[in-house]
Amino acid sequence: MKACIIYSSVTGNTYQLAQEVYDTLSASIEDLDYVHVDEIDYDQLLNYDFIAIGTYTWGSGDLPMEMEPLFDWFEEQSPKHLRTAVFGTGDSFYPNFCGAVDLFRDMLYVKTTLTVTLKVELMPQSHDIKKVPTFCDRLMPEPVYS
Template identity: 45%
Template sequence: MHACLIYTSITGNTQAVMENINDALAQLDITPQLIHVRDLDFEMLSHYDYLIIGTYTFGNGDIPKEMMPLYHYLSQTDLTHVRSAIVGTGDRFYPYFCGAVDRFVAPMQQRTDLRVTLKVELYPEQKDRDKIPRLIASLTR
């Protein structure tokens, strides 16, 4: 089984969460590949068993501009055989906490087998890292 973990990160918060997920998957019988969105070959996504998207939220609940090509690709491509998850980081100070996660839900529900979402406030703390096994269990069952 192979997992593609696609992320973008400005402050390092999202990258840290995705690295934690990558490390947890590597302990299982799953081969993870952690890819920054700028290095993504979209056509390869159909070859994965699992897809995990990690994004921060920009502005007032928006998807960052570097993630928009992925968003549009997922909105138009049939990947219903791929189990997926969305992970986001954000700050509760803003009215739409992790709004980018919520915006990714609709296309991923329609075009992938979306299993789970996870929202993390700022840098992942132990309580956030403790949720990773449940995220993986929801993704892989």
């Protein structure tokens, strides 16, 4: 099984959440890539069995600029065979809490086999970290973490 975690982070919150997802998945997946969005090899994305995307939300619910090419790639390729998941951090002060997660979720639901989403308020806390194994279980074809 070949998997990839793609993330972007500006404050470190999404990076921390992505690291928790990576640590959990790496316990049972040998071929797991962990890539910042700026380092993606788009020619390789179709070779994965599943991809987890981690994003923060910009402004009042927008995709971060650096995530737009990835979003567009999924829209154009429509890789229905890929199992996907999306997670992210945001601030509920804004009216569209984790809006970038919602944008990815809605698009991935149509274009891929979306399995799970996870939204976290600001920096991941212990109660958020406890949700990561369930998130990973739902991403995997066969649950192993719960």
